[in-house]
Amino acid sequence: MPDSNALSRRTILTAAAGTVAALPLARLAHASPLDTEVIQTDGPFSLPPLPYAPSALEKAIDAQTMSLHHDKHHATYVKNLNDAIKKAPAEWQTKSIEEILMNLDKLPADIQEAVRNNxxxxxxxxxxxxxxxxxxGGAPTGRIAEIINSDFGGFEAFKAKFDEAGTKRFGSGWVWLVLNEQKKYEIVSRPNQDSPRMERQIPIMGNDVWEHAYYLRYKNVRADYLKAWWNVVNWDQINKRVAAAETR
Known part of the structure; x- marks a missing residue:
């Protein structure tokens, strides 16, 4: 008998793909970073635009996946976060997302789970x-290259360990390079949408291993997605994140 969960997942993904496929091809191929239909909501948090067109990362991630991932999934997190934080005392309305995630236990109990997830x-x-x-893509440069060489034994060893953590994450989640409270760099994986900030870790770089991040192109072969992702890694931006983390 067919696996009903697998059939359900396939049905959802196929329907989602059809929705994006129905968009004009020019919309997908030539959209500007600001040309996105997003969920509008009242609240302190907003959906940041993609810094490139949805089709720009085709060497690793297809345009359909990028559009769905950003315009639907991320937008929904923003809407649900704003809906939840409205129920918190007034002082929470002006806190940064970093402050909120590092102090989840101080939120009203009835919204902690919604804020944690969204x-x-x-x-x-x-x-x-x-x-x-x-x-x-390519080899890392600058400070991040120094960290990878000194703490992880070189780029190939780092990639292998990072991808292993992503592959072994059961179900949905993320794999991260973080700077921990002891000022040490480590590779960690987190379930669902749990942020490293919840563990007082500073996220430096991370890859999303939820199926919605890769299923349309890679199906159930997460390892192929993890391998391809290195072709679009922005080392310049990661070096900026390292610099910011090390000056805290």
Whole structure:
């Protein structure tokens, strides 16, 4: 008998792909970073535009996936986060997402789960879009190259360990390079949309291993997606994140 969960997932993904496929081809191929239909919502948080066209990362991620991932998934996290944070005391309305995620236990109990899931989703994706680029890929340079060589034994060893953590993440989640409280760099994976900030870790670079990040092109072969992702990694932006983290 067919797996009903697999059939359900396939049906959802096929329908989603059809929705994006129905958009004009010019919309997908030549859209500007600001040309996105997003969920509008009232609240302190907003959906950041992609810093490139949805088709710009085709050497790793297809335009349909990028459009769905940003315009639908990320936008929904933003909407749900704003809906939840409205129920918090007034002082929470002006806090940054970093402050909120580092102090989840101080929120009213009835909104902690919603903020954890959707606040984490918003922050994780806001980082994710910026650490990729159509001009990315290749070997790391600058400070991040020094870290990779000294702490992880070189780029190939680093990639292998990073991809292993992403492959072994059961179900949905993320793999991250973080700077921990002891000022040490480490590779970690987190379930669902849990942010490293919840563990007082500073996220430097991360890859999304939820199926919606890769399923349209790579189906269930997560390892192929992880391997291809290195072709779009934006080392310049990652070096900026390292510099900011090390000066805290």
């Amino acid at each position: 606040g984490g989703g918003h922050d994780n994706h806001s980082i994710f879009w910026t650490i990729m680029s159509p001009d990315g």
